[in-house]
Amino acid sequence: MSAPLSVRLKRAAVLSPPLLWTFVFMFIPYAILFVYSFWVQKYPTFQPAFQFGNYLQIATDPQYLRVLLRTLKIALFVSLGSALIAYPYAYFLVFKVRRPGFRLALYMAVVAPLWVSYLLRAYTWKIILGTTGILNSFLMSIGVLSEPSSVFLYNQTAMIITLIYVFIPFMVMPIYAVLEKIPKSLIEASSDLGVGRFRTFLMVTLPLSIPGIVAGFTMTFTLTFGDFIAPILVGGPDGLMIANVIASQFGAALNWPLGSALALVMLMIVLTIITISDRFERLGQGKFA
Template identity: 65%
Template sequence: MNRIRNNLAGAMVLGIPLVWILLFMLLPYGILATYSFWVKSYPTFKPAFQFGNYAILFTDPQYLQVLWRTLKISALVSATSLLLAYPFAYWLVFRCRSQALRTWLYLAVIAPLWVSYLLRAYIWKTILGTEGILNSFLIWAGITDTPSDIFLYNQFAMVLTLTYIFIPFMVMPIYSAMERIPRNLTEASADLGMNPWQTFARITVPLSMPGIAAGFTLTFCLSFGDFIAPFLVGGPDGNLIASVIQTQFGSALNWPLGSALSIVMLVIVLSIVSLSDGMERRGAVGV
């Protein structure tokens, strides 16, 4: 009797998450995949089984350009975040002697996550705008006589804004990975005659690779699917794949093409996640 009761309890505990995943993840993905094979029939669309929507995505230059731009922006955001986050996390873990200072600096990095995403994006629009803080400073300093519009509505503004928004997701996994590196390894490397740069290259970087992979994946995937920040600061160059999907499901009323775009986007993200997971597993095995 107790065994049956335990099995029922286990089924209920496991069943609720499974039902949730089925109803709110797998089922919507299935519907999306089904729509991607339908055809648009003005003013709506009708069921069919054809690959015309996917053919459009890979033959129409405008969609290829948007896809390439999105991949490029996401890669730049991830690379910039890594270049900023890695030295910061390294200093916190290995060089910061004050535990209180380390805690406060770490909290300062993740504190923006508690602030509205829209507000964080608007901050950089305010800073980079023609009447923003940066232009006001340049005029005050006498560097320029009139406000410049080169800081806003371009790919530089998008990379800067998205890096600011998503850099906490790069810092956290790298910091966590570095904290798990045994200190006796770095001490042993010094005893064996390695200089600090050799210790960094042969011990610190390889052992922190799972954190780098996780941070790069999070930052890349979040940037890849973002459309609010590019809309606010991107201008003509802010048309990324998520914006095109939103347009297809909205004003264009072309759900089949929007679904095909979503499936392509999902495949790319899952490929990145799978690649990252493989790197993390190899890193864990190496440790």
């Protein structure tokens, strides 16, 4: 740093607001969260300590492990479901639609709902799946059901459907982006060599689009993993997820140390997933680009 003083001052002026902000509002809060996770709860407050009791409780109390596994399971189903719907859709847009205007319209059709409130998009499934909801009324009117059924709402399936609906744009966007970048000449070359269309898809298109699938998977997975709205709206008694448990530790249960430990466990899981997917994407790029 041999730059003249005036340049250094200017640099400091550009740098200091963002640096200060991230230090005060991100670094310090995460640090306090970390410290709190070792404290002990002494009702009605909590005391400084250094012990691993909170982590031990999470590891040994089957209640927490069950919620954690359930959250992982639901996040996995939501990501898988989104990918199964999003992939054909993105594929259709890139390879089957010829008119760019129509393609843009179909792309916007998926992305546009992101502008509509998350809450309302989740809520509308409550109207659809509820006992007096549209699905029940419809099934009764065509004679499949003789009386309204309560099996559609307040369970994990309802939650998975709702979350797929809410997060699917995050799956379509990255898959579309990678499919669009695949040179058409590669696919033509494959068909010139006499490879069938299905095999071309399996051997050329699909491997090249893996980075997009991984990116979409990561987004939908982490978004679902941290969600605590859908479980309350459409999830049943067996639908609570890890974020609900954390929220209750900071609310009614008033056990901030345990809540902090749970939040750190969540943080670690999410960071692990992001790191793995990062590696994966880079691997893909190195291989094919």
